[in-house]
Amino acid sequence: MFDSLSDKLQSVFKNLRGYGKLSESNVADALREVRVALLEADVNYKVAKDFIERTKQKALGQEVLASVQPGQQIIKIVHDELVNLMGGTEPVSVQFPQGNWLMVGLHGCGKTTSSGKLAKLLAKNGRKPLLVACDVYRPAAIDQIETLGKQIQVPVFALRDEKDVTKIGRQALAFAQAQGRDTVVFDTAGRLHIDEDLVQELVRLRDLVKPQEILLVADSATGQEAVNIAEHFDKALGITGIVLTKLDGDARGGAALSMRAVTGKPIKFAGVGEKLDDLEAFFPERMAGRILGMGDVVGLVEKAQEAFDAKEAERLQDKIADQSLNLEDFLAQMQQLKKLGPLQNLLGMLPGMGKMPDLSGSEAQMKRIEAIMQSMTREERRKPELLNASRRTRIAKGSGTSVAEVNDMLKQFNQMKRMMKDMGKMQKKMARKGALPPGMRLPR
């Protein structure tokens, strides 16, 4: 689909080579493609429009650099602007202030799970958290949070027969004080942002507990509505930040940009799984790559680092950077990846992979690609340029596939390599930064 943004831009600029200026008309053409890309990633259409306007101003009149293609130059401008908008190049630094944390959001977005994850992080950072069950509507909401509390050994305050959340809130605060719990996380029921009665319930709870942090929890797959949701909750409560959940899926996450743009509030945490360890700092740069469909090279390299030994990871990183990644590496990597469990998660992080239908499918299809590569000689894998027609025919036969499939696979591989190079610089920059906020672990 839209991993081809970089291809599309290349075709927009096919006649433009170094030492020109980016002109109004080619910038406009390019940005039209970018706009479609943003919309496909679920960025709100108004937010996308504003974004394009601003980016246009930045792009106009820039010298076309001889060393990069104009399409890539535009991508860089767009990418940087996205990063800027979502909070800059550093991972959003999170603090863990003592006091009260209020978790709010729509139904099923992940509030209760995120509350549990957060309590765990708080404890790790030297706080003494208390979880408070303020969802008085959903069946078994209290059981759910009590189960989570047990799993992380954090106490949970609940009043099973009380339907008034302010009463629960008041008693919870007293309980926290008596028990010496210094940081209190209030899990609340899911509600529609337009449900005035239920929103007022939150307002009353907020006024009572005067939270340090009010976090809007939102599903990363949210569509165009993200803007309305964020606006409503922010207006009613004055949120202090956003938790973006279910980022372990393949949602492009345009909602992140939309919500940030309309509220100006930072995305503070990223939910990346159902387990209670799966809460991370938010990296605007990764999100920008994701929204643009360029994949998450940084994340990939970090994952690789965990799985391979450090030396191997370094080698991989260098190879990505100087574009000498070959099929041999690819095959080795595929075999390593298999050890890491669910392949899909990892493959989604590879630029260009989103476009590889053969890889996004079943294990069986995965095996075909592996078979293709295994039918090559080592030499061929090292130097894919050797693969002429007759070699390709041989490989197709040997792997029980067709020449078209072999061609496809090679084409995708080359595309991936190219994009990886684009990302190389960014990734080096990231590598220099390193330091994570205390208690945050590297993604896995």
Added chain:
Amino acid sequence: MSLFQKFRAGLKKTSTKLAGEIKRIVTRAPRLDADALDELEAALIATDIGIGTTGAIIDQTKAAAKKTGQVDVFAIARAEIARELGVATHHLNKAPQAPTVVLLAGVNGAGKTTTTAKLAHLLKGQGNSVLLAACDTFRAAAIEQLKIWGGRVGCEVIAGEYGSDSAALAFDALGAALARKSDYLLVDTAGRLHTKQNLMEEMKKMHRVLQKRLPGTPHETLLVLDATTGSNALNQAREFHQLLGVTGLVVTKLDGTAKGGIVVAIARELKLPVKFIGLGEQLDDLQPFDPQQFAAALFSEPVA
């Protein structure tokens, strides 16, 4: 408020906003120049109906503008959407012989468990005996949640231990449904992202095991989608459909402002019918889906 009113009311808030937007574009540039078409495109995209359907509407609009100089964007959009959504099929497949087995699948938090309860309530109301299977053995308190619903509806719930094999449980539950001669067995499953190979395989296993226990089951595999979801719902539908052969969609949370337009993109590509829509958290907040009504609610002209 009746369910119908609720549905209209929910959609109306956004549809009037959108309709106003479209009206504004068309009034300002009746001949629909390139800029106006761009804006129109963006306004259409704001319904989450997807790039494909948006493109089709834009193309037809352009063609109409060329031919007659006069276009009714609303009529074009309504017709296109109703056409893509196909005819209403808002009934559950029924097995020639009881039990009819319904499997509910979907990503995390979409509304599977609540929909299971609502469906049970609906079917009971029609005089059927219904058995529920709590095959989410993973998420905290998932079993308690379904048991509470079962209690409210007045249905027995077959449940196992947390961490136990969901396929084995589905197998047992089907056995129980056969033994009790239940009319329906509704199988609630754990939320899973369509990108997670191992969890998807688990789902497939459940499917397979049901088939093994009683060929032809499940008679209905419903994919539950959250109306607030954007383009990712299409990926969800693709993956679940490829894996299980989905027979119908349930779109939840349409009582909010989200339009659930993504079902149009799904219908367009996968030809999957929407069978029910969810309009709230209560047992009777489930309604059959009507494509015409949906299209009309999405694109009704603003009353000046």
